[in-house]
Amino acid sequence: MANVSEEWIRRTVEESWRAQELEVGSFNLAIFGKTGVGKSTLVNAIFGEDLAETGIGEPVTRGHHLYKHSSGSLGVFDTEGLEIGKDDETILSELATLVSDLKRRPVHEQIHVAWYCVGARSGRFEHVEEGFVRRLHELGLPVLLVLTQVPSRDGVPHERAVQLADHMASLDLPIATRRPFLTMAAPDSFDGPAHGLEGLLDATFRVAPAAVHDALTQAQRIDLARKRKACQPAVAAAVSAAAAAGASPIPFSDAALLIPIQLGMLSRIAMTYNVPLQRATGMALAMTAASTGAGRTVVTNLVKLVPGAGTVVGGTINASVASVITYAMGQAWIEICDRVARGDLSPHVLLDASLLRGVFATEFKAQAKRRIGKG
Ligand SMILES: Nc1nc2c(ncn2[C@@H]2O[C@H](COP(=O)(O)OP(=O)(O)OP(=O)(O)O)[C@@H](O)[C@H]2O)c(=O)[nH]1
Numbered sequence: 001m002a003n004v005s006e007e008w009i010r011r012t013v014e015e016s017w018r019a020q021e022l023e024v025g026s027f028n029l030a031i032f033g034k035t036g037v038g039k040s041t042l043v044n045a046i047f048g049e050d051l052a053e054t055g056i057g058e059p060v061t062r063g064h065h066l067y068k069h070s071s072g073s074l075g076v077f078d079t080e081g082l083e084i085g086k087d088d089e090t091i092l093s094e095l096a097t098l099v100s101d102l103k104r105r106p107v108h109e110q111i112h113v114a115w116y117c118v119g120a121r122s123g124r125f126e127h128v129e130e131g132f133v134r135r136l137h138e139l140g141l142p143v144l145l146v147l148t149q150v151p152s153r154d155g156v157p158h159e160r161a162v163q164l165a166d167h168m169a170s171l172d173l174p175i176a177t178r179r180p181f182l183t184m185a186a187p188d189s190f191d192g193p194a195h196g197l198e199g200l201l202d203a204t205f206r207v208a209p210a211a212v213h214d215a216l217t218q219a220q221r222i223d224l225a226r227k228r229k230a231c232q233p234a235v236a237a238a239v240s241a242a243a244a245a246g247a248s249p250i251p252f253s254d255a256a257l258l259i260p261i262q263l264g265m266l267s268r269i270a271m272t273y274n275v276p277l278q279r280a281t282g283m284a285l286a287m288t289a290a291s292t293g294a295g296r297t298v299v300t301n302l303v304k305l306v307p308g309a310g311t312v313v314g315g316t317i318n319a320s321v322a323s324v325i326t327y328a329m330g331q332a333w334i335e336i337c338d339r340v341a342r343g344d345l346s347p348h349v350l351l352d353a354s355l356l357r358g359v360f361a362t363e364f365k366a367q368a369k370r371r372i373g374k375g
């Protein structure tokens, strides 16, 4: 069996990463609404990046008024230099051309959902805006209406915003969800806490094609339960692959057979939690270093961390030990990524090799124990 060198680990992680990027693809959102209603703030609150602010989008139409900003599994199309309510014809004709061009492209390049945002402060949904929304629908885009900057008190949205929502719902727009989603993207000392984002995200999942659900799960940062759940198939697949590899017991010295399986799993978990490749590589090195003793292959020492497996017969790893190790590695990384995403664990942990090894080893042991406990 090949030596598990640092170089080999880096390469293996990067290869899995690239393959998984292609597999996950991109969720593409188009966002419209009058200037200043809070479109960028909303995108940043749900997708957690200053994507909409940075302005380094690429023009995607001939008239150069529609831009696409991309980062990882997210694409955001928005309008620049034109105003809704004034330049609607220009925007819509550029959009129509774009949508029809994209129809010939793979699903991951198309626009999957449009959000039309209306500022609750204005208290108005203008006739031209209504027309604009109808036209979005005619272009075949699933449209969700969003009321932005909706003040609330004790969890109850402001009455004026509710009235505006009632009015918008009464217009019978031919769209998936007629009633707008009432949101506040960022807390405000006067207008109250953030709210309504989960509802908007859930509806976005419902109207987006299933082919982009993994990309949307990855791109969004507010529903960590979805991320956790999305990682489980990768863990299950790695556990079966590891069990298959161990079906004829692997000598300890060949245990590196399992490593590519586990690195692929780790890469998928890190990606789902928006951990950049460089850090994922650091995690891979910590995972392998956590178990590499002098001159020994990687899995050998991890086995020692598995309760009861220290007595493995004949110096081999069998299917059940291989699957326990792989399972515990997967769940340990999910737990660590989840805690970092929640802010329960400093992201610095991912940068500090020795700290990370410690955290991983502790979590790995706990997960292995749980798995064995379950039988
Ligand atoms: N507290 C709070 N402020 C918000 C919210 N949404 C928008 N704002 C503020 O409103 C202003 C405009 O928000 P943007 O997100 O830039 O609006 P936009 O629709 O992207 O504006 P344009 O890109 O110019 O069309 C900013 O000062 C934001 O901080 C919110 O949900 N809460």
Ligand SMILES: [Mg+2]
Pocket: 039, 040, 041, 052
């Ligand atoms: Mg903006």
